[in-house]
Amino acid sequence: MLALIFTRFVTAILVALCLTQSVTLMQVDxxxxxxxxSGISSQVSTQEWLGPLSAIALSPFxxxxxLSGIATYGPDSIQSRSALFGEASPLNNPILFWIMAVLTxxxxxxxxxxxxxxxGLAIEKLExxxxxxxxxxxxxxxxxxxxxxxxxALSESVMMxxxxxxxxLDVGLSVAAALNIIVVNTIKLAVxxxxxxxxxxxxxxxxxxxxxxxxxxxxxxxxxxxxLAMCLNMCILGVCGLLFFRVKRRLAYMKELLLLPLFRQMMxxxxxxxxxxxxLTTPWNGLPARSAIWITRDGxxxxxxxxxxxxxxxxxFAGTLDLPNYKSGMICDQLVVRVEGAEVVxxxxxxxxxxGVAVATV
Numbered sequence: 001m002l003a004l005i006f007t008r009f010v011t012a013i014l015v016a017l018c019l020t021q022s023v024t025l026m027q028v029d030x031x032x033x034x035x036x037x038s039g040i041s042s043q044v045s046t047q048e049w050l051g052p053l054s055a056i057a058l059s060p061f062x063x064x065x066x067l068s069g070i071a072t073y074g075p076d077s078i079q080s081r082s083a084l085f086g087e088a089s090p091l092n093n094p095i096l097f098w099i100m101a102v103l104t105x106x107x108x109x110x111x112x113x114x115x116x117x118x119x120g121l122a123i124e125k126l127e128x129x130x131x132x133x134x135x136x137x138x139x140x141x142x143x144x145x146x147x148x149x150x151x152x153a154l155s156e157s158v159m160m161x162x163x164x165x166x167x168x169l170d171v172g173l174s175v176a177a178a179l180n181i182i183v184v185n186t187i188k189l190a191v192x193x194x195x196x197x198x199x200x201x202x203x204x205x206x207x208x209x210x211x212x213x214x215x216x217x218x219x220x221x222x223x224x225x226x227x228l229a230m231c232l233n234m235c236i237l238g239v240c241g242l243l244f245f246r247v248k249r250r251l252a253y254m255k256e257l258l259l260l261p262l263f264r265q266m267m268x269x270x271x272x273x274x275x276x277x278x279x280l281t282t283p284w285n286g287l288p289a290r291s292a293i294w295i296t297r298d299g300x301x302x303x304x305x306x307x308x309x310x311x312x313x314x315x316x317f318a319g320t321l322d323l324p325n326y327k328s329g330m331i332c333d334q335l336v337v338r339v340e341g342a343e344v345v346x347x348x349x350x351x352x353x354x355x356g357v358a359v360a361t362v
Contacts, residue, residue: 061100063131071086113201128185332349
């Protein structure tokens with residue numbers, strides 16, 4: 001796993017280095033040049049940069065391979081009507097295409113069987129974050145290349161002025177692109193986990209083939225019309241956004257209560273019974289059910305400190321363990337904590353019995 005992460009990191013660096021390109025600049029009228037640069041930046045940002053995001057979220061490396069393949073080996077009719085696919089585009093790079101193609105094969109093969117699929121699921125987020133880094137790198141490194149592909153070439157002083165003027169827009173669109181990929185990719189990951197739990201061996205292979213087919217279909221729509229692809233992306237993002245927070249809580253629930261205990265048992269590792277993650281069984285104190293709260297026990301006493309990690313701020317609580325009401329279940333255990341007189345019930349990992357959380361009575 002460490003070797004794979006290191007390989008991905010080195011690959012990302014190599015790809016970023018390959019995205020830089022030289023530009024020949026000439027002196028032209030400043031006002032006309034800035035207006036043209038702003039128009040090109042806005043057009044590329046709203047349509048050509050946002051259009052393929054859902055396809056990339058479904059299969060990050062395969063999506064980037066499709067984009068680079070169209071720019072490098074695609075027909076002239078597509079390359080000529082899009083600056084993103086033009087000769088000066090950073091996507092027009094055979095090295096980038098073949099790197100993405102190799103990574104696509106390396107990350108897709110483990111997903112065809114249930115035995116090796118957990119490896120593919122484990123590196124899913126790393127794959128998505130790698131694609132985000134590559135896209136943002138292209139966003140900021142391709143400004144000169146995209147402008148040089150137009151009929152106006154900017155002088156160095158004009159390029160600096162136009163670049164400074166469009167930095168806030170570029171940053172905002174880069175953040176929006178990253179959030180778009182994360183939201184859609186999270187829903188896709190949840191579907192993969194649910195399919196992995198289905199006890200049919202070939203369903204994982206069918207899902208992977210369907211995922212690649214959907215990604216290729218969205219890329220075909222994008223090559224035909226970036227505006228239409230952007231509209232489809234907004235629709236997909238809207239649906240996924242409605243489910244995102246609920247799905248993310250359940251993914252954390254499955255990871256902490258099902259997958260990690262199984263992994264620790266396979267590796268022979270012992271869980272930290274003094275600090276563990278519990279999940280609310282019912283809504284409490286403004287927090288929805290399945291919210292993850294880290295519980296830390298104060299030595300061998302019944303006092304615990306609870307920490308909820310929110311998106312923008314953390315919330316802390318103090319409580320007392322209700323040890324007689326500790327219940328053991330088939331998949332997870334239930335722990336009761338009294339907070340200001342109220343009973344708060346948590347689903348916790350199995351094994352936090354009288355040797356851990358619950359203190360044996362004499």
